[in-house]
Amino acid sequence: MMQFSVGEFAPVADGVHVAVAEPAGVNIGLVVGESGCLVVDTGSSPEQGAEIRRAAEKVAGVPVVGVVVTHWHYDHLFGLAAFTDVPSYAHETVPAWLGRPECREAASGLGVEVSALTAPTHTLSLAKVIDVGGRRVEVVHFGRGHTDGDLVAIVPDASLIFSGDLLESAGPPSFGDDCHLREWPSAVDGILGLVAEQTVLVPGHGDPMDRLAAFTQRAEISGLYGQAEYLVAQGVRVEDAYEAGEWPFDEVTVRGVLPLLYAQLAAEGKIPRTHLPLA
Structure with missing residues:
Protein backbone atom coordinates (compact mmCIF):
# COMPACT_ATOMS: atom_id res chain seq x y z
CA MET A 1 0.00 0.00 0.00
CA ASP A 210 23.08 27.42 -5.88
CA ARG A 211 23.82 29.21 -9.13
CA LEU A 212 26.65 26.90 -10.17
CA ALA A 213 24.58 23.75 -9.66
CA ALA A 214 21.75 25.21 -11.75
CA PHE A 215 24.11 26.28 -14.55
CA THR A 216 25.65 22.81 -14.55
CA GLN A 217 22.31 21.04 -14.80
CA ARG A 218 21.19 23.34 -17.59
CA ALA A 219 24.36 22.46 -19.52
CA GLU A 220 23.79 18.76 -18.93
CA ILE A 221 20.23 18.87 -20.27
CA SER A 222 21.42 20.81 -23.31
CA GLY A 223 24.29 18.37 -23.77
CA LEU A 224 21.94 15.41 -23.66
CA TYR A 225 19.84 16.77 -26.51
CA GLY A 226 22.84 18.02 -28.47
CA GLN A 227 24.62 14.67 -28.30
CA ALA A 228 21.54 12.82 -29.56
CA GLU A 229 21.11 15.34 -32.36
CA TYR A 230 24.75 14.83 -33.38
CA LEU A 231 24.43 11.04 -33.39
CA VAL A 232 21.28 11.16 -35.50
CA ALA A 233 23.11 13.36 -38.02
CA GLN A 234 25.86 10.71 -38.10
CA GLY A 235 23.34 8.00 -38.91
CA VAL A 236 23.54 6.28 -35.50
CA ARG A 237 20.41 4.28 -34.65
CA VAL A 238 18.78 4.55 -31.25
CA GLU A 239 19.81 1.02 -30.26
CA ASP A 240 23.48 1.95 -30.80
CA ALA A 241 23.35 5.46 -29.40
CA TYR A 242 24.41 4.85 -25.82
CA GLU A 243 27.67 3.17 -26.78
CA ALA A 244 28.36 5.71 -29.51
CA GLY A 245 27.87 8.83 -27.40
CA GLU A 246 29.36 10.77 -24.52
CA TRP A 247 26.59 11.44 -22.04
CA PRO A 248 26.15 13.80 -19.06
CA PHE A 249 23.93 11.41 -17.06
CA ASP A 250 24.18 7.84 -15.80
CA GLU A 251 23.51 4.84 -18.03
CA VAL A 252 20.04 4.05 -16.66
CA THR A 253 18.88 7.65 -17.19
CA VAL A 254 20.32 7.92 -20.69
CA ARG A 255 19.05 4.56 -21.92
CA GLY A 256 15.63 5.43 -20.54
CA VAL A 257 15.42 8.78 -22.34
CA LEU A 258 17.03 7.82 -25.66
CA PRO A 259 13.79 6.58 -27.32
CA LEU A 260 12.13 9.88 -26.36
CA LEU A 261 15.08 11.90 -27.66
CA TYR A 262 14.99 10.09 -30.98
CA ALA A 263 11.20 10.43 -31.23
CA GLN A 264 11.32 14.17 -30.59
CA LEU A 265 14.14 14.59 -33.11
CA ALA A 266 12.14 12.56 -35.65
CA ALA A 267 9.20 14.89 -35.14
CA GLU A 268 11.53 17.67 -36.30
CA GLY A 269 12.41 15.65 -39.39
CA LYS A 270 15.78 14.52 -38.00
CA ILE A 271 16.21 10.77 -38.44
CA PRO A 272 19.32 8.61 -38.83
CA ARG A 273 20.25 8.01 -42.44
CA THR A 274 22.87 5.71 -43.86
CA HIS A 275 25.83 7.58 -45.26
CA LEU A 276 27.03 5.97 -48.47
CA PRO A 277 30.81 5.81 -48.92
CA LEU A 278 32.31 8.17 -51.44
CA ALA A 279 33.40 6.50 -54.69
Missing part, protein backbone atom coordinates in the same frame (compact mmCIF):
# COMPACT_ATOMS: atom_id res chain seq x y z
CA MET A 2 1.24 3.48 -0.88
CA GLN A 3 2.62 5.36 2.12
CA PHE A 4 1.91 9.09 2.31
CA SER A 5 3.68 11.44 4.72
CA VAL A 6 4.66 15.09 5.10
CA GLY A 7 7.85 16.16 6.83
CA GLU A 8 8.23 19.27 8.94
CA PHE A 9 8.50 22.67 7.30
CA ALA A 10 12.08 23.90 7.63
CA PRO A 11 13.22 27.50 6.97
CA VAL A 12 15.29 28.12 3.83
CA ALA A 13 15.07 31.94 3.82
CA ASP A 14 13.36 34.70 5.80
CA GLY A 15 9.71 33.71 5.99
CA VAL A 16 10.12 30.89 3.46
CA HIS A 17 9.95 27.20 4.38
CA VAL A 18 10.13 23.83 2.65
CA ALA A 19 8.68 20.45 3.62
CA VAL A 20 9.14 17.14 1.83
CA ALA A 21 6.06 15.09 0.95
CA GLU A 22 6.27 11.36 0.29
CA PRO A 23 5.92 9.05 -1.58
CA ALA A 24 7.47 11.25 -4.29
CA GLY A 25 9.97 13.20 -2.18
CA VAL A 26 8.51 16.43 -3.55
CA ASN A 27 9.38 19.81 -2.09
CA ILE A 28 6.40 21.78 -0.78
CA GLY A 29 7.02 25.51 -0.48
CA LEU A 30 5.57 27.94 2.05
CA VAL A 31 5.87 31.71 1.75
CA VAL A 32 4.68 33.61 4.83
CA GLY A 33 3.32 37.14 4.69
CA GLU A 34 1.97 39.36 7.47
CA SER A 35 -1.64 38.30 7.11
CA GLY A 36 -1.53 35.19 4.94
CA CYS A 37 0.68 32.51 3.41
CA LEU A 38 1.15 30.86 0.03
CA VAL A 39 1.70 27.14 -0.59
CA VAL A 40 3.79 26.05 -3.58
CA ASP A 41 2.68 22.59 -4.78
CA THR A 42 0.19 20.41 -2.95
CA GLY A 43 1.30 16.79 -2.68
CA SER A 44 0.00 13.54 -4.10
CA SER A 45 -3.58 13.24 -2.84
CA PRO A 46 -6.43 15.37 -1.50
CA GLU A 47 -5.78 13.97 1.97
CA GLN A 48 -2.09 14.84 1.76
CA GLY A 49 -3.05 18.30 0.57
CA ALA A 50 -5.14 18.74 3.71
CA GLU A 51 -2.21 17.60 5.86
CA ILE A 52 0.07 20.08 4.08
CA ARG A 53 -2.41 22.87 4.65
CA ARG A 54 -2.69 22.15 8.38
CA ALA A 55 1.08 22.04 8.77
CA ALA A 56 1.57 25.21 6.71
CA GLU A 57 -0.93 27.24 8.73
CA LYS A 58 0.53 25.97 12.00
CA VAL A 59 4.04 27.08 11.03
CA ALA A 60 2.95 30.34 9.40
CA GLY A 61 0.50 31.38 12.11
CA VAL A 62 -1.69 32.89 9.39
CA PRO A 63 -4.18 31.31 6.96
CA VAL A 64 -3.35 30.06 3.49
CA VAL A 65 -4.47 32.74 1.01
CA GLY A 66 -3.21 31.15 -2.21
CA VAL A 67 -1.62 28.15 -3.89
CA VAL A 68 0.74 27.79 -6.84
CA VAL A 69 0.94 24.49 -8.73
CA THR A 70 4.20 24.34 -10.68
CA HIS A 71 2.94 21.68 -13.16
CA TRP A 72 0.36 18.95 -13.62
CA HIS A 73 2.24 15.91 -12.25
CA TYR A 74 0.48 14.06 -9.44
CA ASP A 75 2.92 14.98 -6.65
CA HIS A 76 2.39 18.68 -7.35
CA LEU A 77 -1.31 18.83 -8.31
CA PHE A 78 -3.28 16.04 -6.66
CA GLY A 79 -3.50 17.71 -3.24
CA LEU A 80 -5.18 20.81 -4.65
CA ALA A 81 -8.64 19.62 -3.58
CA ALA A 82 -7.74 20.68 -0.03
CA PHE A 83 -7.49 24.32 -1.13
CA THR A 84 -10.72 24.92 -3.07
CA ASP A 85 -11.69 27.90 -0.89
CA VAL A 86 -8.62 29.98 -1.81
CA PRO A 87 -7.25 31.16 -5.17
CA SER A 88 -4.96 28.66 -6.87
CA TYR A 89 -2.73 29.31 -9.85
CA ALA A 90 -1.32 27.05 -12.57
CA HIS A 91 -0.40 27.24 -16.23
CA GLU A 92 -3.27 27.27 -18.68
CA THR A 93 -2.35 23.77 -19.93
CA VAL A 94 -2.87 22.11 -16.52
CA PRO A 95 -6.68 21.66 -16.40
CA ALA A 96 -6.72 19.61 -19.61
CA TRP A 97 -4.32 17.08 -18.11
CA LEU A 98 -6.93 16.11 -15.51
CA GLY A 99 -8.98 14.49 -18.26
CA ARG A 100 -6.15 12.60 -19.93
CA PRO A 101 -5.15 8.92 -19.56
CA GLU A 102 -1.81 9.84 -17.98
CA CYS A 103 -3.60 11.52 -15.08
CA ARG A 104 -6.05 8.65 -14.63
CA GLU A 105 -3.18 6.15 -14.61
CA ALA A 106 -1.27 8.15 -11.99
CA ALA A 107 -4.36 8.46 -9.80
CA SER A 108 -5.08 4.74 -10.05
CA GLY A 109 -1.53 3.88 -9.01
CA LEU A 110 -1.90 6.05 -5.91
CA GLY A 111 -5.37 4.81 -4.99
CA VAL A 112 -6.81 8.28 -5.64
CA GLU A 113 -10.21 8.81 -7.27
CA VAL A 114 -9.96 11.05 -10.33
CA SER A 115 -13.33 12.53 -9.40
CA ALA A 116 -11.76 13.87 -6.18
CA LEU A 117 -9.19 15.94 -8.07
CA THR A 118 -9.75 19.61 -8.78
CA ALA A 119 -8.48 22.12 -11.31
CA PRO A 120 -6.87 25.44 -10.32
CA THR A 121 -9.19 28.42 -9.95
CA HIS A 122 -6.90 30.64 -12.04
CA THR A 123 -4.68 29.85 -15.01
CA LEU A 124 -2.03 31.93 -16.70
CA SER A 125 -0.06 31.84 -19.92
CA LEU A 126 2.95 33.93 -18.98
CA ALA A 127 3.10 35.68 -15.60
CA LYS A 128 1.15 36.69 -12.49
CA VAL A 129 1.97 38.71 -9.38
CA ILE A 130 0.39 37.40 -6.17
CA ASP A 131 -0.04 39.42 -2.99
CA VAL A 132 0.71 37.04 -0.14
CA GLY A 133 -0.47 38.89 2.95
CA GLY A 134 1.45 41.98 1.91
CA ARG A 135 4.36 40.08 0.38
CA ARG A 136 5.02 39.89 -3.36
CA VAL A 137 5.43 36.56 -5.17
CA GLU A 138 5.95 36.49 -8.94
CA VAL A 139 4.83 33.44 -10.91
CA VAL A 140 6.30 33.00 -14.39
CA HIS A 141 6.14 30.50 -17.25
CA PHE A 142 9.51 30.60 -19.02
CA GLY A 143 8.52 28.05 -21.66
CA ARG A 144 8.09 24.32 -22.04
CA GLY A 145 10.57 21.96 -20.45
CA HIS A 146 9.81 19.30 -17.85
CA THR A 147 6.18 19.63 -19.03
CA ASP A 148 4.23 21.98 -21.29
CA GLY A 149 3.14 24.07 -18.32
CA ASP A 150 6.03 24.62 -15.89
CA LEU A 151 5.69 27.57 -13.52
CA VAL A 152 8.40 29.16 -11.41
CA ALA A 153 7.58 31.01 -8.17
CA ILE A 154 9.91 33.90 -7.35
CA VAL A 155 10.13 35.51 -3.89
CA PRO A 156 12.11 38.70 -4.63
CA ASP A 157 12.56 39.97 -1.07
CA ALA A 158 14.09 36.61 -0.03
CA SER A 159 16.17 36.16 -3.20
CA LEU A 160 14.61 32.72 -3.56
CA ILE A 161 13.09 30.84 -6.50
CA PHE A 162 10.94 27.72 -6.51
CA SER A 163 11.84 26.07 -9.83
CA GLY A 164 9.45 23.14 -9.83
CA ASP A 165 10.90 20.16 -11.67
CA LEU A 166 12.76 22.29 -14.21
CA LEU A 167 15.63 21.70 -11.75
CA GLU A 168 16.28 18.74 -9.45
CA SER A 169 19.04 17.94 -6.99
CA ALA A 170 17.81 14.58 -5.66
CA GLY A 171 19.05 12.94 -8.86
CA PRO A 172 18.97 13.50 -12.61
CA PRO A 173 16.00 15.48 -13.97
CA SER A 174 12.88 13.45 -14.63
CA PHE A 175 12.55 12.99 -18.39
CA GLY A 176 8.95 11.85 -18.87
CA ASP A 177 7.14 11.37 -22.14
CA ASP A 178 5.50 14.80 -21.71
CA CYS A 179 8.77 16.74 -21.47
CA HIS A 180 10.16 19.00 -24.20
CA LEU A 181 13.86 18.27 -24.37
CA ARG A 182 14.94 20.82 -26.98
CA GLU A 183 13.16 23.69 -25.20
CA TRP A 184 14.00 22.73 -21.62
CA PRO A 185 17.38 24.55 -21.45
CA SER A 186 15.74 27.77 -22.63
CA ALA A 187 13.20 27.55 -19.80
CA VAL A 188 16.04 27.13 -17.31
CA ASP A 189 17.75 30.15 -18.90
CA GLY A 190 14.77 32.20 -17.77
CA ILE A 191 15.48 31.17 -14.19
CA LEU A 192 19.23 31.73 -14.49
CA GLY A 193 18.66 35.26 -15.73
CA LEU A 194 17.24 36.07 -12.27
CA VAL A 195 19.89 34.31 -10.22
CA ALA A 196 22.41 36.33 -8.21
CA GLU A 197 25.27 35.04 -6.09
CA GLN A 198 23.07 34.80 -3.01
CA THR A 199 19.94 33.40 -4.68
CA VAL A 200 18.52 30.18 -3.24
CA LEU A 201 16.99 27.81 -5.78
CA VAL A 202 14.48 25.31 -4.40
CA PRO A 203 14.13 22.47 -6.92
CA GLY A 204 11.13 20.19 -7.25
CA HIS A 205 13.01 17.40 -5.50
CA GLY A 206 16.13 17.53 -3.35
CA ASP A 207 18.10 20.08 -1.38
CA PRO A 208 18.33 23.76 -2.36
CA MET A 209 20.72 24.55 -5.20
